[in-house]
Amino acid sequence: MCVYLRGESQQRASLSHRVVDLELPLLLMLSPLLLFPRGAMPVAGLAGILGLWLLRWRVRGRITIATPLDLPILLLLSMTIQALYPSTDLTLSMPKLYGIVLGVSVYYAVVNGVSTPQGWWLALRFLMVAAVGVAAVGLVSSQWITTKVETLNVLYSRIPRLITSVQSSFGTITGIHPNEVGGTLAFLLPVPVGVILWSVRQRRESVKRGRESSEFGDARRRAMGSAHPTPAFVPSPVSLFSRPCMLAAVALLAGSVLALTQSRSSLMGVGCAVLMLAALRWRRIGYGMVAAIPAVLAIGALVGGDGLLRWAFQLDFAGDVSEKVVGRQEIWNRALYMIQDFPFTGIGLNTFPRVLDALYPSFLSGPDARIPHAHNIYLQTAVDLGLAGLMTFVGICVTVGWQAMQSYRRAEGLTKGAIAGLGTGCLAYLVYGLTDAITLGAKPLFLLWMMVGLIVVANPRLATTISEPRPIAVAREVGLTLWSLYWVVAVLFAAMAYLVVALAATGWAP
Numbered sequence: 080m081c082v083y084l085r086g087e088s089q090q091r092a093s094l095s096h097r098v099v100d101l102e103l104p105l106l107l108m109l110s111p112l113l114l115f116p117r118g119a120m121p122v123a124g125l126a127g128i129l130g131l132w133l134l135r136w137r138v139r140g141r142i143t144i145a146t147p148l149d150l151p152i153l154l155l156l157s158m159t160i161q162a163l164y165p166s167t168d169l170t171l172s173m174p175k176l177y178g179i180v181l182g183v184s185v186y187y188a189v190v191n192g193v194s195t196p197q198g199w200w201l202a203l204r205f206l207m208v209a210a211v212g213v214a215a216v217g218l219v220s221s222q223w224i225t226t227k228v229e230t231l232n233v234l235y236s237r238i239p240r241l242i243t244s245v246q247s248s249f250g251t252i253t254g255i256h257p258n259e260v261g262g263t264l265a266f267l268l269p270v271p272v273g274v275i276l277w278s279v280r281q282r283r284e285s286v287k288r289g290r291e292s293s294e295f296g297d298a299r300r301r302a303m304g305s306a307h308p309t310p311a312f313v314p315s316p317v318s319l320f321s322r323p324c325m326l327a328a329v330a331l332l333a334g335s336v337l338a339l340t341q342s343r344s345s346l347m348g349v350g351c352a353v354l355m356l357a358a359l360r361w362r363r364i365g366y367g368m369v370a371a372i373p374a375v376l377a378i379g380a381l382v383g384g385d386g387l388l389r390w391a392f393q394l395d396f397a398g399d400v401s402e403k404v405v406g407r408q409e410i411w412n413r414a415l416y417m418i419q420d421f422p423f424t425g426i427g428l429n430t431f432p433r434v435l436d437a438l439y440p441s442f443l444s445g446p447d448a449r450i451p452h453a454h455n456i457y458l459q460t461a462v463d464l465g466l467a468g469l470m471t472f473v474g475i476c477v478t479v480g481w482q483a484m485q486s487y488r489r490a491e492g493l494t495k496g497a498i499a500g501l502g503t504g505c506l507a508y509l510v511y512g513l514t515d516a517i518t519l520g521a522k523p524l525f526l527l528w529m530m531v532g533l534i535v536v537a538n539p540r541l542a543t544t545i546s547e548p549r550p551i552a553v554a555r556e557v558g559l560t561l562w563s564l565y566w567v568v569a570v571l572f573a574a575m576a577y578l579v580v581a582l583a584a585t586g587w588a589p
Contacts, residue, residue: 099138102131103188103202110185113177114522121177128184135191143187146535147482150566151475152183154573158468159428159520161573164580166427167434175429175463175520182520182528189532196494202533203270203497207329209526210267214336217260220245224257224341231339258515261345263523264337266508266530269352271326271333273500276360277493278323344515348507355503359487360496406443407454407514413439414453418461423576425465429518456512460519467572472519474569479505479531486538498537501530 098105105127112124136142143149159179166172193199220242223235245255337345358365416439417426426434431452435441441450453459461469483502490498508517508527517523 096138098131099135100192102135102192103185106131106181106184106188107205110181110525113181114525116174116177121173124177125180128180131184131188139191143191146187146190147478148186148475148531148535151471151478152186154467154471154569155179155464155475155519156183158425158464158471158573158576161576161580162425162428162464162468164427164584165421165424167430167437168427171430171433172428175518178520178522178524182525185525186528186532186535189529190536193533193536199533199536200497202529203274206267206270206526206529207326210264210271210329210333213260213263213267213523214333216242217255217257217264217340218336220255221257221260221340222254223339231341234339257340258342258344259517259521259523261337261340261342262348262508262511262515262517263526264333264340265342265345265348265352265511266504266527268330268333268337268349269356269503269507270497270500270530271330272353273356273496273498273503274493275323275326275330275496276356277496277499278326342515344511344513347514348509348511351510352503352507355506356499359499409441409443410450410454411458413441414455414458414462418458418466421462421465423465423467423572423579425461425463425468425576428463429520431459431462452516452518454515456509456516456518459516463519465572465576467569467576470565470569470572474565475531476505476509479534482538483534486534489539490537494537498534501534504530505534 109124109127112120112127116124132142156179159176163169163172163176189202193202219239223238225232225235240254242255243253245253334349337349354364354368358368413435414431417431417434432449435450453462457469457472460472464471480502483498483505486498487495487502505527511517
């Protein structure tokens, strides 16, 4: 009997370990419950996430390993929770809350579950499949804009509309906006492009090494009197050709759909990402970009912000550019007014259109226009979560950038190209966010959280301290001190937000 019970307990422990090892796939299977919340579905999804976390705690003896993003994520979640109080419509706020919780859960599933190179590359392949899926779904469900390039209207008319209704936080809509499809593809597309660039480099190096080895072998056999030299090295088509061809197909499909969206912000994001990839891949291009920075800054100073914005809107090829520029500036001004009036708590998660119509009406767009967000991810984050939320978002971006730099320096071969693609994908999202926004908690952003997790996993912290020259060590200490002060200010802003909420909840007034 004791032997039977011991065997049963061992089987349960083995099953628990298997479930923990498969946390990321299981979480992805639960994601539709949070991405498309209806009825009790989000409750079931949150319960599933909680169960996975508790099971990980039981099996591994800890909730999670320590990561550089723990404090920023904790602040982000705390500001998200407090943003529910000023919200004027929880039916708009709760879907974004579910999306943020899902993204954070995906990040921790990656950093805790991806512990081998095979698992890392398997997660990266999932991102490739996701890029194909986003392109395919966007192709058959987008509401194509037909007023920019009229020559593409014939092509749009031939694309079938297989998905005519899509659930959003504002209700059921007739299709996905092309800018959102373009923004998602903008941060996914650099990943296969980065692997392609470095795979070509690896192929050339392999061919070069093979030729050198062949020449060495021929010379050795000639010296030994052999009449049959060894044939030249032939790279394996499985390892060197099939993967780049598959990645090229992914990049071609995603890039084609991205071009069809005609999203200016997406094209600018991808353009910056590709330039950065080229600078990392070829040092001469990088040096040229660094040398061109003063000239670019001088041109920007001469043209001015309005001039640059007008140039960007010239890509529309239609419509009154001045009207578009003024309209976008009006939206940004309204967002700044909201931040000034609600600096600590924000207006509430995802309530921008409601508050805009009620307190800051748009004179150019009219009362019937539905403006979903501030068309700037930085302004939108401050509007939703207050100044502490904005500082947290910026802190996450800086930390991820630093982690990407460290991971890139330590990586080799194709992993170097993959990390470059992941880092520049995050850069594309930030550049896209200058003039448009895929807001925090939006459906596609769990893929971006997965990319962040893969970047952090690829940067194992060194067990030993590396000796540095005195000036560099002093600069590092000063930077760490300033960085600590930055987070102290962010925590104080978060505390002020909760104080304001507490005072408002008790009804106290000065």
